[in-house]
Every structure is written in C-alpha cells, then in structure tokens.
Amino acid sequence: MLAMPLSGEVFYIRLATRILIFGILASSLNLLVGYGGLISFGHAAFVGLGAYAAAILTHHDVTSGFVVWPAAILVAAMGALIIGAVTLRTSGVYFIMITLAFAQMLYYVAVGMDRYGGDDGLRMATRNSFFGPVDANNPNVFFYIVAVLFLAVLFGTRRLVQSHFGRVLRGIKDNDRRMQSVGFNTFGYKLAAFVLSGAIAGLGGALNANLNAHVSPAMVHWVLSGDLLVMLVLGGVGTVAGPAVGAAAFIVLEEVLSNLTKHWMAILGPLMLLVILFHKGGIYALLLGKKGRSGD
Amino acid sequence: MNYVLLVEQTLNGLQLGVMLFLIAAGLTLVFGIMNFINLAHGSFYMLGAFFAAALTKWTGSFVLGLALAVLACVALGVILEMLALRPLYARDHLDQVLATFSLILFFNEMTSIVWGTEPQYIMTPALLSGSVELFQGVHYPVLRLAVTGFGLAVGLLLYGIVTHTRIGMLIRAGASNRQMVQGLGVNIGLLFSFTFGLGAALAGFAGMITAPLLAVQVGIGEPMLIVAFVVVVIGGIGSVRGAFVSALLVGLVDTMGRFLLPAWLGYRFGPALASMAIYILMAAVLLWRPQGLFSGFRG
Numbered sequence: 082m083l084a085m086p087l088s089g090e091v092f093y094i095r096l097a098t099r100i101l102i103f104g105i106l107a108s109s110l111n112l113l114v115g116y117g118g119l120i121s122f123g124h125a126a127f128v129g130l131g132a133y134a135a136a137i138l139t140h141h142d143v144t145s146g147f148v149v150w151p152a153a154i155l156v157a158a159m160g161a162l163i164i165g166a167v168t169l170r171t172s173g174v175y176f177i178m179i180t181l182a183f184a185q186m187l188y189y190v191a192v193g194m195d196r197y198g199g200d201d202g203l204r205m206a207t208r209n210s211f212f213g214p215v216d217a218n219n220p221n222v223f224f225y226i227v228a229v230l231f232l233a234v235l236f237g238t239r240r241l242v243q244s245h246f247g248r249v250l251r252g253i254k255d256n257d258r259r260m261q262s263v264g265f266n267t268f269g270y271k272l273a274a275f276v277l278s279g280a281i282a283g284l285g286g287a288l289n290a291n292l293n294a295h296v297s298p299a300m301v302h303w304v305l306s307g308d309l310l311v312m313l314v315l316g317g318v319g320t321v322a323g324p325a326v327g328a329a330a331f332i333v334l335e336e337v338l339s340n341l342t343k344h345w346m347a348i349l350g351p352l353m354l355l356v357i358l359f360h361k362g363g364i365y366a367l368l369l370g371k372k373g374r375s376g377d
Numbered sequence: 378m379n380y381v382l383l384v385e386q387t388l389n390g391l392q393l394g395v396m397l398f399l400i401a402a403g404l405t406l407v408f409g410i411m412n413f414i415n416l417a418h419g420s421f422y423m424l425g426a427f428f429a430a431a432l433t434k435w436t437g438s439f440v441l442g443l444a445l446a447v448l449a450c451v452a453l454g455v456i457l458e459m460l461a462l463r464p465l466y467a468r469d470h471l472d473q474v475l476a477t478f479s480l481i482l483f484f485n486e487m488t489s490i491v492w493g494t495e496p497q498y499i500m501t502p503a504l505l506s507g508s509v510e511l512f513q514g515v516h517y518p519v520l521r522l523a524v525t526g527f528g529l530a531v532g533l534l535l536y537g538i539v540t541h542t543r544i545g546m547l548i549r550a551g552a553s554n555r556q557m558v559q560g561l562g563v564n565i566g567l568l569f570s571f572t573f574g575l576g577a578a579l580a581g582f583a584g585m586i587t588a589p590l591l592a593v594q595v596g597i598g599e600p601m602l603i604v605a606f607v608v609v610v611i612g613g614i615g616s617v618r619g620a621f622v623s624a625l626l627v628g629l630v631d632t633m634g635r636f637l638l639p640a641w642l643g644y645r646f647g648p649a650l651a652s653m654a655i656y657i658l659m660a661a662v663l664l665w666r667p668q669g670l671f672s673g674f675r676g
Contacts, residue, residue, distance in 0.1 A: 120471050167660045170667045174414050174470055174614065178606040179659070185603045186656040193649045303599065307478040314475055344490050350483030357476045358464055 094220045095292070100332050101224075101231040102288045104325035107312040108234050109281035114310070115319030116242060117274045118254030119169075122177050122306050123184030126164065127157040127279035129191060129301030131286025136203045136296040146209035146217065150287050157283020158276050160187075165275035169268060172257070184306055191298040202297025209291060217291060227288055231325070234281060239321045241277075250274055311353055317363030326365045381515050386636040387629070392521055394628025395528030399583035400601055401608040401620040402535055403576020409552030409615030411466050411569055416477040417457075418580055419602025420484040425450050425581025426588040426597065427488060430497040439502040443585050447578050454577025458570050481599065489595045496592035505589075524586045531582060532621060535575075539617050548572055552615045604631070607655055611662045612669055619671025631655050 106128060113119040134156040138149045168179045197203045208217035217223045241247050252260045253267050260267050290296045299305070308331065316327020334352075338345035404418050428449045433442030461480065465473050505523050508516045539545040547568055550558045559565045584598070591597070608627050612619030634654035639647030662670065 114471065120474065122474060167663060170663055171610075174408060174412075175610060175667075177414060177470060177474060178610050179663070182603055182607050182610070182656055182659060185600075186653050189652040190649055193652055303603065304482075307475070307481075310471070310475055311478070314471065318471070344486050346482045347486035347490060350479045350481075350486065353479035354461065354476050354483070357472050357479065358461075 091220055094224050096332070096336065098220070098224045098227050098292055099289075100329045101227045101325075102285055102292060103309075103312060103328035103332060105227075105231055105234050105288065106282055106285040107309050107316065107324035107328045108238055108321075109278045109285060110309050111313055111318065111320075111324045112238065112241070112250075112274055112278040112281075114313055115324075116247060116250045116254060117271060119271060119275070120177050120310075121168075121180040121275075121278075122303070122310065123164070123168075123180030123182075124278075124282055124309050125301050125303065125305035126180075126184035126187045127161055127282035128286035128289065128305060129184075129187055129296075129298075130157040130160045130279075131283030132290040132296045132300045133191065133197070133203075133286075134283070135209065135287035135290045136205050137197055139205050139207065139209065140197065140203060144207060144210050146211045149209045150284065153287035154280045154283045157286065158280035160283075161276045161279025162272070165272050165279070169271050169275060181303060181306065184301065185303060188298055188301040188303070191301045198297070200298065202295055202299070205290060205294045205296070208294065209287075223291065227292075230284065230288070235321060235325065242321065246270070246273070314360065315353075315356060315363055317365035320363075320365050323363055323365035326368070327363060330364055382636070384511070384515050385517060386632055388517060388521065388525065390629035390632030391625065392525040392528070392628070393632055394625035395525050395532060396583045396587055397601070397605055397608050397628055398532050398621050398624035399528055399579045400605040401612070401624055402532070402617055403573075403579045404605055405609050405612070405615055405617065405620045406539075406548060406552070406572050407569075407576050408609070410548065410555065410565075410572055412555075413462070413466055414470055414473050414477070415462070416474060416602070417480040417484065418576065418605070419598030419600075420481055421450055421454065421577045421580035421598070422584040422601050423488065423593075423595070423598035424453065424484065425584030426499075426591075426593040427492055427497065427584075428581070429585035429588050430499045430593050431492075433499055439500070443582075446585050447582055450581030451574045451578045454581075455570055455574045457577075458573040462573075463566075485595050485598075492595075494595065496594040499588045499593065501589045520589060524590065527586050528583065531579065535579065536617060536621070544568075544571065604655065607659050610669060611659055613671040614669065616669070616671040619669060623670060627655050627658070630658055 106124070109127075110121065110124045113121050113124075131153040134153040135149050138152055143149060143152075164180070164183045168176055168183065171179060192200055208223065211217065211226075215222060215226070217226060242251075249260065249265055249270050252265070253270060257267050286300065289300065312327035312331045313324050314327070315330055316325065317323025334349065335345070338348055342348070400418065400422055403421075404415065407413055407415055407418075425446060428446035429443055432445045432449070433439050436442050436445065457480075461476070465476055501520055505520045508518045509522065511517050537545075539548060547558065547563055551563075551565060551568055551572075555565060558568075583601075604627065608620060608624045611627065612621075612623035631651075631654060634651040635648070638651040638654070641647065642650060
C-alpha cells in the first residue's frame with residue numbers, strides 16, 4: 082500500500098489516501114467504542130470541527146500546515162471537551178442518542194454558516210503548505226504525509242492501549258462501577274479518552290478537507306458517524322489494526338458498488354445488516370483466524 | 378411584536394410537539410420493553426408520508442388512503458420486527474445501532490428507487506383547506522389545526538390504551554420488568570411485535586398527516602428522528618407521559634426560538650442560536666436530571 086504512489090495513477094493515489102484518512106478516523110472512534118465501551122454516534126461532529134477549522138483558516142489566508150492542522154486538532158478537542166462533559170454524565174442508550182443529537186446540532190450550525198458557504202460548503206483554494214519540497218498539493222507527497230500520520234496514530238493507539246491509561250479505560254469498559262469503587266475517577270478517564278478521540282478525529286477532518294479541497298455540512302452529517310461505526314465493526318472493534326482494515330474494506334466496497342449502480346446503497350444496506358447479524362469479530366479477526374469478538 | 382403572529386407560532390409549535398410525540402412514543406415504548414434502540418424508526422415517518430401520497434392518489438379518497446397507509450405501516454413494522462430485528466435483542470447496543478442504521482440506508486434508497494428523487498405532494502381535502510378565524514383577527518389554516526387535533530386525539534387514544542387497557546398494562550409491566558412478565562406466562566415476543574407495530578403506525582401516522590404540509594421526499598425521517606431522540610432523552614426513556622410533556626416543550630421551544638431569537642438577537646446570531654435551542658435545553662435538563670424529567674420505569 083505504501084508503494085501506491087509508484088503506480089502513478091492519480092485516481093488510485095487519491096483512493097489510497099482516502100482509505101488512510103478514514104483509517105485514522107475509524108481508529109479514533111475505536112478508542113471510545115473499542116476500549117472505552119462508549120458508543121458515540123456523533124463522531125462526525127469532531128471530524129467536521131477539524132475540517133471546518135482547517136478550511137476557514139485557509140479561507141482567511143492562513144495556509145501553513147504547521148498552524149492550521151494543530152489548530153484543527155485544538156478546535157476539535159475543545160468541542161469534544163464540551164460535548165463530552167455533558168454526554169458522559171449519561172451512559173448506554175442515552176449516550177448514543179445524545180452524541181447523535183449534539184452532532185446534529187453542529188450540522189445545523191454548519192448549514193447555517195452563510196459566511197462559510199452554508200449548505201454548499203466552502204472550497205479550499207489550496208492544500209496547506211509545509212516547508213520546501215514537502216508540497217501537499219502534490220498527490221504523492223500528500224499521500225506520504227497522511228501515511229506517516231496514519232502510522233503514528235496506529236502506533237500511538239498501540240502504546241496507549243498497553244499503558245496504564247489504556248488498562249484503566251478497558252477496566253471501565255468491563256465494569257465502570259467496579260473501577261469507581263477501586264478508586265478511579267472514571268469520569269475523568271472517559272473524558273480524557275473522549276477529548277483525545279475528538280482531537281484525532283479533528284486531524285482526520287483537516288486531512289479530509291485537504292484531500293477534497295472542500296468542506297461541506299456532509300462532513301458533520303450523522304451518516305458519516307454511522308459509516309465510521311460500520312467500518313469499525315466491519316474491521317474489528319477493540320483491535321489496533323481492525324478499524325483501518327474496516328475502513329479499507331468499506332471504501333473499496335463503496336467504490337465498487339457505486340460503479341455498478343447509482344442505487345448502491347440499496348445493496349450496501351442489506352449487506353451491512355447481514356455482516357452485523359452474522360459477524361464474528363470482523364474481518365481482522367478472520368484474517369488472524371480468531372473466533373469470536375476479540376476484546377483485546 | 379404582534380400577538381397574531383405569536384398565537385400562530387404557538388399553534389405551530391404545538392403542532393410540531395404533537396408530531397414529535399407520535400414519533401417519540403413508539404421509540405420510548407420499544408426501548409422500554411426490549412431495551413432496543415431503533416434508528417430506523419424515522420423511516421416509518423417517511424414511509425407513512427409516501428404511502429399516504431400514493432394511496433390517496435390511488436383510492437381518490439383522503440380518509441381511505443390514510444387508513445390503508447396506516448395498515449401498510451403496521452404490516453411493515455411487524456414484518457421488519459419478525460425478520461430482521463428479533464435476532465438483535467440479545468445483542469449489544471452497538472449491533473442494534475448499526476443494523477438499524479443499515480436499514481435506514483436501505484429504506485431511503487428503496488424509496489428513491491420506487492418514487493424517485495422528486496418530492497411528492499399530497500392533495501388536501503376540500504374540507505380541510507382554507508383558514509378559520511380563531512378569534513378577532515387571528516386566522517389559522519384549518520389543515521394545521523386538523524393535524525394538531527388528529528395528533529392530539531391519537532396521542533390521547535394511546536395514553537388511554539397504555540394506562541387503561543389490559544394490553545397497556547402488559548406493555549407497562551414489560552417495560553418495568555420483562556423477565557417477571559414472561560415468568561407470569563405472557564408471550565413477550567407477541568407483545569413486543571404488537572408494540573413495535575403500534576410504534577410504526579404512530580410514526581407513520583405522524584408522517585401521513587404532516588404530508589400535506591410539506592414536500593414528501595427521501596430523508597425527511599431522520600431529522601425528525603433525531604429531534605425525537607432529544608424528546609425521549611428529556612422526557613425519560615420508557616415514559617409515555619414524559620414523552621408527551623417533553624415533545625410539547627421541544628416543539629414550542631424550537632418554533633418559538635426560530636421566531637423570537639432572530640428578532641431579539643439580530644439576524645447574525647439569532648438563527649444559529651435558534652437551531653441550537655432544543656439541544657441546549659437537552660443539555661440543561663441532563664445537567665439537572667441525567668435520567669430525564671419523567672424517568673418512570675428504569676433507574
């Protein structure tokens with residue numbers, strides 16, 4: 082996959098870049114769902130915050146990636162801090178509904194921002210710049226930038242899961258009350274995971290904005306939140322590489338089906354339903370020859 | 378500020394509230410009994426509107442069309458419950474969310490295959506067209522009044538069923554303790570199919586009676602569904618009374634917010650804040666009572 086740019090086909094480079102970006106997004110959601118047991122149906126909120134932060138800064142002629150991308154991460158993290166502080170007071174099905182509702186609120190804000198394109202979205206005149214030969218406008222260079230970040234996220238996730246923090250998080254997933262009585266401030270840990278996950282999603286959003294040179298309310302839409310969850314389950318919840326595998330499978334499937342018919346969703350929907358009804362731990366577990374949903 | 382507009386907007390808010398109640402009632406009952414979260418509930422709202430548009434055209438009668446459309450929604454709900462959703466009750470919420478999410482994609486796409494992407498319109502019966510003078514100088518469309526009235530009537534009927542009939546008693550019992558009810562010899566599967574069909578009919582009915590007021594098109598279900606989630610969260614999961622109070626509250630806050638906030642805060646921030654109003658309300662309720670206002674059945 083890393084040799085993708087050598088093929089020289091811009092279409093495939095874009096596709097590979099897209100897969101890596103969604104790999105980052107699905108991995109960030111995996112922190113919550115897979116390790117924290119927090120089913121967030123509002124992840125698009127943070128993707129959108131990052132994407133809009135990047136596009137709006139670029140729109141105002143702040144084009145340096147060294148400024149824009151950290152800013153996107155920061156904005157998404159702040160959003161996650163606020164939304165997390167409210168939503169994490171609840172759990173279970175309430176949490177699902179409330180994260181969905183807050184993401185929808187941001188969707189309406191994006192639609193209402195007439196200054197920044199409203200419904201039509203905002204075009205980015207250029208990708209964000211770095212130094213010297215690192216020119217993100219070159220598809221190959223951009224692919225490698227994304228690839229490096231993707232590997233960093235995966236590596237970081239692995240380190241995090243094995244760390245003290247990761248162990249506490251998994252403990253909370255198994256039994257929140259027990260962790261509380263052992264003396265952990267579970268709310269704090271969950272909020273930290275929520276903010277971290279939102280921050281990574283913000284980075285992914287900024288990358289996606291760069292890839293498409295465009296942001297629109299679709300990036301904050303609930304369908305994106307759902308798609309990310311599907312990628313996660315398709316690949317394997319609670320595994321480090323699973324979400325990326327799921328993202329690749331989902332995007333390739335989408336590409337193939339949408340070439341077959343314009344009503345590809347009528348095929349994808351039932352297909353997803355079947356996968357969910359009969360899955361055994363996702364594609365990643367299948368590849369490893371494991372049975373059952375692997376916890377860690 | 379003129380009071381004619383104020384009255385009109387209050388009535389509009391009430392109408393939105395009643396529609397939200399019809400959708401939220403099914404959601405909250407289904408969740409209360411089976412601990413099952415159904416994202417595809419909004420599809421019943423959309424399909425109800427499409428069925429009504431097609432069937433009123435086909436039969437040439439508004440009443441007959443609606444009656445058939447309600448039956449179609451019930452049938453669809455029961456079939457869906459039996460075929461696709463049953464295996465999901467034992468699963469975790471993640472699988473339920475994803476399965477019903479994929480059903481939304483399927484229903485939306487099937488609807489656009491069958492009816493196309495052009496919006497459908499439904500004829501308004503002559504009896505309900507025009508407007509009526511409520512009191513001195515306040516005219517209000519008969520249709521909107523009728524929609525609110527129908528919605529309220531159905532809501533009351535539901536309340537009567539849930540609180541005063543044997544099946545309603547079973548539904549409430551199922552919501553508070555499923556195992557116990559099962560242990561007493563009630564066929565909980567059948568009870569649940571009934572509840573699911575009832576929920577589908579209510580959401581579908583909401584879609585049908587709102588259909589003459591809006592362009593019926595693919596994707597109208599989900600925005601309503603998400604607001605219905607807000608209603609359920611504020612009202613407390615499993616509580617029909619909570620859903621009713623909070624639906625009216627949300628309907629009024631949303632409508633009045635869109636009407637008053639731009640006037641008070643100017644057109645720069647007013648509309649943005651208005652679209653956030655119900656979510657801020659939800660956040661405030663959660664900070665105060667994390668389990669919702671009327672968390673009747675579960676802790």
